Amino acid sequence: MSSPNSYFVPGFGISRAVIQNEIRYHCGPDAIVRPFTHQGRDGFLVTTAGPPLTKAQIEDLKAASREYEEKQSRRADEADVFVNQPIPVNQRIRRSG
Structure with a gap:
């Protein structure tokens, strides 16, 4: 068995849930992926002893991500949920003086 290799996959158009699944x-069964930033670009660090992702596989992940996001947005519409709703948090008020 070969030793694991790590490489960066740009995350544009790829859903975290899809790539992890x-x-x-x-x-291969030993492959793991985690969020990663490389040279200021957000994406994923893939570690595997198996073959690296091909361009076609990355395109498949992007297509699956679009389907996943569309399904999630339809589900949110059905539940009448406002995704970007502001959420109050406890903040300390700075007092000068």
């Missing part, structure tokens, strides 16, 4: 299918 499908990475083992594409790269």
Whole structure:
């Protein structure tokens, strides 16, 4: 068995839930993925002893991510949930003096 390799996959268009669920299918049962920032770009760090993702597999992940996000937004519409609703948090008030 070969040693694990790590590489960066830009995250634009890829849902975290999708890549985490499908990475083992594409790269083997030992593959893991985590959020990562490389040179200021958000994406994912993939670690696997299996083959790296191909361009076609990345495109498949993007397509699956679009479907996932559309399904999630339809579900939110049905539940009448406002996703970007402000949430109050306890903040300390600064007092000068």
